[in-house]
């Protein structure tokens with residue numbers, strides 16, 4: 001299922017005020033630990049966070065780094081702006097589509113996204129943009145939920161996927177590791193601590 005960008009944007013605009021509430025249980029049980037593992041691997045000074053959402057990663061931003069963060073949903077970004085101002089986080093927030101980033105080639109030491117490529121309408125186009133704006137030798141770090149390798153679980157996820165996309169704009173059956181491998185990186189490593197469904201991916205340009 002591949003709805004267009006404006007449909008996905010509208011879905012995130014709609015759930016933005018409730019997003020953190022909807023994810024609260026999963027966040028506490030699983031996502032929080034994974035975010036720390038992901039951000040612990042960030043290197044370099046110039047960081048781009050894609051699909052910043054409501055700013056759930058703000059607490060993990062490295063001190064003294066120059067961070068820019070983008071999202072294409074105005075309402076998600078509005079929540080992030082409020083949180084940034086409340087917590088005095090040093091980050092430039094911009095409304096932008098991952099599939100056509102307004103940054104020069106080779107701009108960032110690390111490009112990072114958490115639970116984003118489940119929603120990007122054209123994931124390979126978006127991943128190629130991440131590759132483009134990453135410096136040579138830099139890294140793209142992605143924390144993503146993907147389709148299970150268990151055939152029964154995968155069949156259930158495929159069946160339920162259209163409902164999830166309609167409700168919240170995210171696909172639960174993406175093969176993001178394969179997609180990253182198709183984008184020309186020098187190396188793509190999946191953290192061995194990853195589970196069947198949650199993957200921490202490090203790609204080097």
Ligand SMILES: C[S@@+](CC[C@H](N)C(=O)[O-])C[C@H]1O[C@@H](n2cnc3c(N)ncnc32)[C@H](O)[C@@H]1O
Pocket residue numbers: 008009012050051052053054055056057070071072073076096097098099113114115116119120121126170
């Ligand atoms: C599931 S939320 C995750 C938000 C945040 N990264 C987090 O960890 O809580 C996915 C986010 O990606 C954004 N997104 C999806 N496709 C995008 C695109 N093409 N360009 C920019 N943002 C996008 C959505 O608007 C949403 O805020």
